[in-house]
Amino acid sequence: MTIYSESFFAAFNLLATADKDLVEILYLSINVSLLSLALSCFLGLPIGAILAIRQFPMRNLLVGIFNAMMGLPPVVVGLLVYLHLSRSGPFGWLGLLYTPEAMIIAQMILITPIIIALSCQVLEDLNEDYKDFFSSLVVPKRTALVAYIVDARYSLLTVVLAGFGRAISEVGAVIIVGGNIDHLTRVMTTAIALETSKGELELALALGFILLGISLAVNFFAQWLKATAKRRAYV
Amino acid sequence: MFNSHSTSKNHLAPILVDNISLELNNRLLINGISCQINAKGISVIMGPNGAGKSLFMRCLHGLATPNSGQIFYAEKPLSPDIQKQQSMVFQSPTILRRTVLANMLFVARQRGQLNPKTSIEYLAQVQLEHLAQHPARLLSGGEKQRLALARALITRPTILFLDEATSNLDPTSTETIEKNLQLVDQQGTKIILVTHDIGQAKRLADDVLFLNRGILTEHGPARSFFKSPASAAAKSYLAGQLVL
Numbered sequence A: 001m002t003i004y005s006e007s008f009f010a011a012f013n014l015l016a017t018a019d020k021d022l023v024e025i026l027y028l029s030i031n032v033s034l035l036s037l038a039l040s041c042f043l044g045l046p047i048g049a050i051l052a053i054r055q056f057p058m059r060n061l062l063v064g065i066f067n068a069m070m071g072l073p074p075v076v077v078g079l080l081v082y083l084h085l086s087r088s089g090p091f092g093w094l095g096l097l098y099t100p101e102a103m104i105i106a107q108m109i110l111i112t113p114i115i116i117a118l119s120c121q122v123l124e125d126l127n128e129d130y131k132d133f134f135s136s137l138v139v140p141k142r143t144a145l146v147a148y149i150v151d152a153r154y155s156l157l158t159v160v161l162a163g164f165g166r167a168i169s170e171v172g173a174v175i176i177v178g179g180n181i182d183h184l185t186r187v188m189t190t191a192i193a194l195e196t197s198k199g200e201l202e203l204a205l206a207l208g209f210i211l212l213g214i215s216l217a218v219n220f221f222a223q224w225l226k227a228t229a230k231r232r233a234y235v
Numbered sequence B: 001m002f003n004s005h006s007t008s009k010n011h012l013a014p015i016l017v018d019n020i021s022l023e024l025n026n027r028l029l030i031n032g033i034s035c036q037i038n039a040k041g042i043s044v045i046m047g048p049n050g051a052g053k054s055l056f057m058r059c060l061h062g063l064a065t066p067n068s069g070q071i072f073y074a075e076k077p078l079s080p081d082i083q084k085q086q087s088m089v090f091q092s093p094t095i096l097r098r099t100v101l102a103n104m105l106f107v108a109r110q111r112g113q114l115n116p117k118t119s120i121e122y123l124a125q126v127q128l129e130h131l132a133q134h135p136a137r138l139l140s141g142g143e144k145q146r147l148a149l150a151r152a153l154i155t156r157p158t159i160l161f162l163d164e165a166t167s168n169l170d171p172t173s174t175e176t177i178e179k180n181l182q183l184v185d186q187q188g189t190k191i192i193l194v195t196h197d198i199g200q201a202k203r204l205a206d207d208v209l210f211l212n213r214g215i216l217t218e219h220g221p222a223r224s225f226f227k228s229p230a231s232a233a234a235k236s237y238l239a240g241q242l243v244l
């Protein structure tokens, strides 16, 4: 057999036997991504909503900044977080460098602008549609905000999925601040990078398949959400 | 609930519009309108496209604030509390991304009307109860207008604003809605409506306000307006000619 087919075979074997290292890496990846996603949503959704609904000075500037931050290069974010968390940096005393927490911080910086900018856009469109009706009815601000979030739930869920997709597949930032330490900060993307460079393709391939599967699943789910929302006329 | 059950139209304090003007994008769109509108009955606003009818109505309802002038309801300046007693059906109504019934319930809840049965009853009034569980945004244009009307009625407003609320309706629906409006009128709700349907205006109006280029060119009892309009603009509008 060639290396090529051997690698595939070994990769499937790892998947089929639920290899311990593989499961550990997968578990950490999903944990880190979900935690950073949750924190980003906790922070980003209210900010997005406020930017969408309230008018205040500098509002447009802020929206522009968050939009631009959607395209932040992960390695640069990684570098900046590294500088802040390294022993000589301002937050060095926290001892967070090369921990999962550091990876979560870096991913939050990458995802939160995505959540803010996209949710702001979704809610802004809805606000454009609803605002006259709500002000005619004299709907209290809180009631209006809840109505916006409920009525935009499909689109907002798509926004959250976009954030998750970015988090789980990102490598540049987590490799710098996490250090890709075995059993501690090794996640799917960093493991793939390392194993490939070592020429050990089976673990890399097995992880690659899983990553691909997750990415496809997320996209299919987003597609399905869109179709459902359309069918029920929520968009 | 309704303010009063008085039968005399003059007994209630009227709506007073005191010299309001509105300028947007350097265009004077409402130009010094002053008038006194009865607190009861059906007032119809007419005028060519772009005359400022919708804007004038938005001012009356407090959705647009005039640059100058004031509006008084029963001698009190327009406030959120007064606005709460009013209801408006927009020219292109906003439909919540929910079911037809949920649209009703949302509005009903804002006015402490918690029983879903009431919502169904109001839907039945506009022949929409069979679509109660249907996504409201999938309704036809006319059905949307009927839903918007039911939503407005369930708040039991003292003043009901209708901006071309029957423009998409078929003749039967229009007739049903007009009957509904006459009923609401008899129950004491003030109705102010914009329409381009001269027949409808003749059937419903107690008085007519004619707007042209942001100016209130005439305001008087419906009968005399249709019989002998005073302004040239109204004359040609009624004759189906372009008003320039």
Ligand SMILES: Nc1ncnc2c1ncn2[C@@H]1O[C@H](COP(=O)(O)OP(=O)(O)OP(=O)(O)O)[C@@H](O)[C@H]1O
Pocket: B024, B025, B029, B047, B048, B049, B050, B051, B052, B053, B054, B055, B056, B091
């Ligand atoms: N938000 C706005 N900003 C700027 N101009 C506006 C705005 N809303 C309306 N206008 C302008 O004001 C004028 C009057 O508009 P309005 O909607 O009141 O007309 P209308 O009498 O209701 O006409 P129609 O019969 O077509 O409904 C129009 O020329 C319109 O372009």
Ligand SMILES: [Mg+2]
Pocket: B053, B054, B055, B091, B163
């Ligand atoms: Mg109009």
